[in-house]
Amino acid sequence: MNFCSNCGKLVKFGRVPDDDNPRYLCEHCGAIHYENPKLVVGSLPRWEDKILLCKRAINPRKGLWTLPAGFLEMGESVEEGAARETLEEANARVEIVRLFSIYSLPQIGQVYLMFLADLKDLDFHPGKESLEVRLFRKEEVPLAQIAFTAIKFTLEKYFQNQENLNNEVYSGFHVK
Numbered sequence: 001m002n003f004c005s006n007c008g009k010l011v012k013f014g015r016v017p018d019d020d021n022p023r024y025l026c027e028h029c030g031a032i033h034y035e036n037p038k039l040v041v042g043s044l045p046r047w048e049d050k051i052l053l054c055k056r057a058i059n060p061r062k063g064l065w066t067l068p069a070g071f072l073e074m075g076e077s078v079e080e081g082a083a084r085e086t087l088e089e090a091n092a093r094v095e096i097v098r099l100f101s102i103y104s105l106p107q108i109g110q111v112y113l114m115f116l117a118d119l120k121d122l123d124f125h126p127g128k129e130s131l132e133v134r135l136f137r138k139e140e141v142p143l144a145q146i147a148f149t150a151i152k153f154t155l156e157k158y159f160q161n162q163e164n165l166n167n168e169v170y171s172g173f174h175v176k
Contacts, residue, residue: 006031037109040150041081042069043117044158045094050135051158052119054089057131061147067114067154068092070129082115090133092124101157103150104173112150116158116165138162149174 004011004026011024016032024033044067045052053065068089072081079096086094094117103112126133136142138159146152150172157170 001033001035004029004031005033035109037104037106037111039072039078039081040069040110040112041072041078041085041115042067042112042151043082043086043094043096043115044100044154045086045090045092045117045119047119047122047135050137051141051155052090052092052124052133052135053141054126054130055132056129056147057126058129063131064145064147065142066147066151069112069114069151078113079115082113082117086117087127089127089130090124091127092133093120094118095120098167099169101150101154101170101172103153103171105150106173112154114150114154 001011001024003009006026007029009026009028011026011033013024014022016023016025054068055065056062068086070085070088072078076084083094083096086092097116097118099113100116101112101114103114105111124133141155143152143155146155153172
């Protein structure tokens with residue numbers, strides 16, 4: 001950050017009063033600019049014994065498989081965001097069941113919130129960010145071709161606990 005979004009003047013990075021973390025501070029208007037992690041929300045859509053995956057049409061990780069997910073927008077709940085991303089990427093309508101996994105990527109400032117979801121019907125097809133969308137049984141999932149660690153973590157937890165999907169929320173993190 002170079003300029004204050006409040007007044008347009010130059011900002012400096014460093015210690016601010018009463019804070020343990022260095023921040024961007026505008027010495028002209030006094031605005032402190034906080035940097036916080038971005039929330040990525042998505043769903044684990046299921047139909048009977050299958051789950052829906054999307055093959056990415058965009059970078060990063062173009063051509064690899066993922067669950068439908070993306071950045072939360074201002075003004076929407078995490079559940080609304082997960083359902084919206086599923087509709088955008090797979091043209092699939094889902095009923096959000098519950099939060100299933102949380103995965104933190106502190107080195108890039110992202111937190112994934114993945115929701116267990118039931119497909120409302122089988123009328124789905126690729127959205128503009130997907131090359132292909134398809135249902136997979138456990139033994140068919142291409143784990144070696146999963147795009148992101150947070151998605152692989154979510155899939156592994158789902159398949160490990162598929163018979164007993166109680167209210168437990170699985171959490172993990174990845175640091176390079």
